[in-house]
Amino acid sequence: MASLRFRREERLIRPADFKRVFDRRCSVSDAMLIVYGLPNGRSYCRLGLSVSRKVGSAVRRNRLRRLYREVFRLSRSEMPVGLDLVLVPRGSDEPTLAELRRALPTLVRALARRLTRKEKA
Secondary structure, three states: OOOOOOOHHHEOOOHHHHHHHHHHOOEEEOOOEEEEEEEOOOOOOEEEEOOOHHHOOHHHHHHHHHHHHHHHHHHHHHOOOOEEEEEEEOOOOOOOHHHHHHHHHHHHHHHHHHHHHHHHO
16 A cells, blocks of 8 residues: 655645746646646655635635635645646636546546656657
């Protein structure tokens, strides 16, 4: 059974890492979430979160960060590996854990397909 821990090396922390992902300009989205991505050449995905002040107070932004990290941690096995991902929540409504668990793997698989198409072109 794979570990469900969210290790330090699976996090995007440095601003340069975020900049590299955003500069690639490859994203997919739905009503709740925008997912930016970039291949990282590793055997695991790394996650970064960008939550704007437009979402609300610091308490609300931190709650969303915890929710999105938990969804990533729980659904990691359903997603392709080798990607740096930056998640940007959309809107001010807080989605449920179940909604996000359905949406995130689907979005990440679509992003992986888009990235492979771009690399071949």
